[in-house]
Amino acid sequence: MKxxxxxxxxxxxxxxxxxxxxxxxxxxxxxxxxxxxNGAGKSTLLKVLLGLLDADTCTxxxxxxxxxxxxKFKSRxxxxxxxxxxxxxxxxxxxxxFFARARGVAKAQVDVVLARxxxxxxxxxxxxxxxxxxxxxxxxxxxxxxDPDLLVLDEPTGGLDQEGLGVxxxxxxxxxxQGRMAILSSHDLTLLERRVDRICLLAGGKVRADASPxxxxxxxxxxxxxxxxxxxxxxxxxxxxxxxLDRAGLSTDVLPFTGGLTVxxxxxxxxxxxxxxxxxxxxxxxxxxxEPGLDAVYEHLLENGSPxxxxxxxxxxxxxxxx
Amino acid sequence: MGRxxxxxxxxxxxxxxxxxxxxxxxxxxxxxxxxxxxxxRSAGASADALxxxxxxxxxxxxxxxxxxxxxxxAIVGERERNTLGLLLSLPVARxxxxxxxxxxxxxxxxxxxxxxLGAAALVGxxxxxxxxxxxxxxxxxxxxxxxxLGILISTLxxxxxxxxxxxxxxxFLFVFFYDLGLLGLLVATxxxxxxxxxAQLVYANPAGLFRVQMMARLAGPExxxxxxxxxxxxxxxxxxxxxxxxIAVPVGLSALMLTYSRRLR
Numbered sequence: 343m344k345x346x347x348x349x350x351x352x353x354x355x356x357x358x359x360x361x362x363x364x365x366x367x368x369x370x371x372x373x374x375x376x377x378x379x380n381g382a383g384k385s386t387l388l389k390v391l392l393g394l395l396d397a398d399t400c401t402x403x404x405x406x407x408x409x410x411x412x413x414k415f416k417s418r419x420x421x422x423x424x425x426x427x428x429x430x431x432x433x434x435x436x437x438x439x440f441f442a443r444a445r446g447v448a449k450a451q452v453d454v455v456l457a458r459x460x461x462x463x464x465x466x467x468x469x470x471x472x473x474x475x476x477x478x479x480x481x482x483x484x485x486x487x488x489d490p491d492l493l494v495l496d497e498p499t500g501g502l503d504q505e506g507l508g509v510x511x512x513x514x515x516x517x518x519x520q521g522r523m524a525i526l527s528s529h530d531l532t533l534l535e536r537r538v539d540r541i542c543l544l545a546g547g548k549v550r551a552d553a554s555p556x557x558x559x560x561x562x563x564x565x566x567x568x569x570x571x572x573x574x575x576x577x578x579x580x581x582x583x584x585x586x587l588d589r590a591g592l593s594t595d596v597l598p599f600t601g602g603l604t605v606x607x608x609x610x611x612x613x614x615x616x617x618x619x620x621x622x623x624x625x626x627x628x629x630x631x632x633e634p635g636l637d638a639v640y641e642h643l644l645e646n647g648s649p650x651x652x653x654x655x656x657x658x659x660x661x662x663x664x665x
Numbered sequence: 666m667g668r669x670x671x672x673x674x675x676x677x678x679x680x681x682x683x684x685x686x687x688x689x690x691x692x693x694x695x696x697x698x699x700x701x702x703x704x705x706r707s708a709g710a711s712a713d714a715l716x717x718x719x720x721x722x723x724x725x726x727x728x729x730x731x732x733x734x735x736x737x738x739a740i741v742g743e744r745e746r747n748t749l750g751l752l753l754s755l756p757v758a759r760x761x762x763x764x765x766x767x768x769x770x771x772x773x774x775x776x777x778x779x780x781x782l783g784a785a786a787l788v789g790x791x792x793x794x795x796x797x798x799x800x801x802x803x804x805x806x807x808x809x810x811x812x813x814l815g816i817l818i819s820t821l822x823x824x825x826x827x828x829x830x831x832x833x834x835x836x837f838l839f840v841f842f843y844d845l846g847l848l849g850l851l852v853a854t855x856x857x858x859x860x861x862x863x864a865q866l867v868y869a870n871p872a873g874l875f876r877v878q879m880m881a882r883l884a885g886p887e888x889x890x891x892x893x894x895x896x897x898x899x900x901x902x903x904x905x906x907x908x909x910x911x912i913a914v915p916v917g918l919s920a921l922m923l924t925y926s927r928r929l930r
Binding site: 393394396413416417423427436446484 | 668669671672673675676679680683684685745746747748750751753754755756757758927
């Protein structure tokens, strides 16, 4: 599989429009993250993709060809449900063994995968003795059995400790390197920002934005905080610098502190700020640039929408993804 | 059955073995069967005359509960563990999942009944072996019918505790209240209802049909007259149809419901 497209997905539950003409896609080697508030439609979209929910309208295409979520399609995907639990009396190896048999994966792979998710030591332990994180790792192990073309991960970071997160990062890295695909839903934006290629922001069942994390920041155009620490005389008197900011039209959001100041500027004003800094080369001891967190970008896009939101939610306009 | 279904059957069996269900039910059957068998021996009675009828009474009370409880968490248990979606994301038809769960659990039930009756046959020996062997398939049929009902309840409910409560309620209904209801009907209508209608109503209940069939087989048809049933047993094909329906219809309905349910969680 090189490309999967979900086109015009609409799902209605009674009076609630869970998904409203949602269109997105996945490319080979891409990790797509679905984000959005509770009830935004993230899990609903994943369930449509898994064939666990019949959409009112949906066109699923694989490499340009319309397909149904049938046995053939399902044989190429691995799934990690949210907060998964397993039969308490079985051991990790027995649970994984069942899924290996069901998927036609060689028995020898069971121990390989257990080791890969860091559960080799607990392979013979009953699930009732597993912590939440261990259960999550076992779920991740089930999802990656047989290296499926498409990984569908619902809240994969839940309960994972640092080591478990490391396993997840490795899995996502392999997906990218091996040209496979992964779609995941999560609230951990900050945690996953650097691990995903694209973010699809859903709210009220509609796509608010669908772009790379970098492009998302550009869309939101939130102010960047730039802090300057001064040396010498300017430590006590920052007025020459503020005057220069005034002249450059950048004085609207200046916060002085002892020995320096912080300027909040829009990304498009950064070059002008660098010009100002250039005028005080000897006096500037240290510069620290703080980009807004992706959480802030998310909040902003959620409240205000992205300039491209209208285009992303409908099929009339071309998708505004930036990769 | 496909690869996933076969793996699921083995998995169901393993789970019943691991959670000691098979062991507990085997012990329960074993104790009841061995106890009845020893009592018959000590009383000097023939196997047909005492062991069989006593066991039939116990089995007709116990097996419906065991079968129902065995099935009650088949689907709702997966739902509560959030693994139903995981299971159905495998390359398998939804109906096959229900069928595989039924078959896997029915095999576990067969093993438990087999061990229990086998232990009694070992202790009782002689003529009792034939009686106990003859009880195996009908007992399994009775258990399978209630297993099937348990799976239907499991498919209909969204919480395991609700499924367990409904299963016990269904057990009470079929094993106790059904006969009481018929009795009440007779009294209320002052015997105006024809004997054959009452008999047909008794045969419509798997627990009732099992009791009557087994009693007639072990103690002779005259025992039915002693019970006031002058109509006689239904023809074999009717009995077979009733048993098949009780076993296949609930599990079939479960498979259909799961197949056509639009939304799963």
